[in-house]
Amino acid sequence: MIEVELTSGHKINVFRADDGEFYFCHGLTFGGKEAPGGAVSPFSGEDVLTILENHYERVDPEVVAVAGDILVWRGLGGETPHSAILTNPVIRVGENLLSYDSLLRSKNGTLPEAILTLEQLVAGPQSYGESYTVYRRR
Amino acid sequence: MSEARTFRGLQPVAPSQPLACRLRRKEVMGRQGPVPNMGEVELENLSAAPVEIAYWMTALQYLHLIVTSPDGRIVSEGHFGDRFAPTKEPLLLRLEPGEKFTVNVHLFATVPQTPVPPGSYTIRAVYEYKSIRAMSESVQVTI
Numbered sequence: 001m002i003e004v005e006l007t008s009g010h011k012i013n014v015f016r017a018d019d020g021e022f023y024f025c026h027g028l029t030f031g032g033k034e035a036p037g038g039a040v041s042p043f044s045g046e047d048v049l050t051i052l053e054n055h056y057e058r059v060d061p062e063v064v065a066v067a068g069d070i071l072v073w074r075g076l077g078g079e080t081p082h083s084a085i086l087t088n089p090v091i092r093v094g095e096n097l098l099s100y101d102s103l104l105r106s107k108n109g110t111l112p113e114a115i116l117t118l119e120q121l122v123a124g125p126q127s128y129g130e131s132y133t134v135y136r137r138r
Numbered sequence: 139m140s141e142a143r144t145f146r147g148l149q150p151v152a153p154s155q156p157l158a159c160r161l162r163r164k165e166v167m168g169r170q171g172p173v174p175n176m177g178e179v180e181l182e183n184l185s186a187a188p189v190e191i192a193y194w195m196t197a198l199q200y201l202h203l204i205v206t207s208p209d210g211r212i213v214s215e216g217h218f219g220d221r222f223a224p225t226k227e228p229l230l231l232r233l234e235p236g237e238k239f240t241v242n243v244h245l246f247a248t249v250p251q252t253p254v255p256p257g258s259y260t261i262r263a264v265y266e267y268k269s270i271r272a273m274s275e276s277v278q279v280t281i
Contacts, residue, residue, distance in 0.1 A: 043226040048223075129242070
């Protein structure tokens with residue numbers, strides 16, 4: 001575990017694997033996989049929330065999301081168990097939510113990065129439920 | 139004077155488990171209609187003392203969903219929580235005596251093969267945390 005300072009001046013804790021290569025979803029979503037010296041991943045919960053509060057704004061309604069926006073899932077105890085990058089938002093006329101056909105770049109646990117549909121991430125076997133929020137970098 | 143005896147064939151009685159783990163099918167409505175193959179895991183504190191479970195990813199990170207295929211092979215791998223990001227400090231699930239904790243789960247969450255081939259599957263939930271090992275009855279699911 002190492003501490004890093006955000007450009008906003010806030011400090012957060014991040015995970016860095018011994019091999020400097022492994023990262024989990026938040027390392028992909030927030031760019032930590034490109035960190036100098038080896039990939040880093042912000043921890044679920046407080047560290048991710050600090051990034052969101054100081055560098056992102058909520059996209060509401062989510063139907064106005066664009067490619068590059070991110071989705072962050074919430075857990076029962078204040079954790080943020082998953083996040084992914086929206087690569088191809090799909091909108092259905094008359095609907096106020098992203099279509100399940102929307103595509104995201106996601107890194108699920110130890111699996112490699114993959115392009116997945118929103119349906120796979122909210123309703124598939126390896127899904128995280130519908131408790132997500134869309135954010136855009138300020 | 140007391141006398142100790144050993145009786146052949148008698149097994150030591152396992153200490154009672156403080157947790158019950160239950161698995162049942164559940165109809166879950168997503169925003170685009172019913173989500174297929176969903177279930178609910180329930181943990182209940184059966185003991186007279188609080189049970190505390192420290193976790194870093196999800197309270198179900200110690201859950202195995204063991205899925206047996208129609209030909210009798212176990213086709214599930216790993217833990218339910220393997221795909222979740224960890225927290226820096228552990229979170230605590232505290233169950234008071236008699237308290238229950240329930241969470242929706244996809245019954246094939248630990249099956250790496252997608253799509254899951256058609257057939258009749260048997261699924262059992264096993265929750266293992268430190269000395270606790272609680273196992274549910276099995277649930278049958280036909281795809």
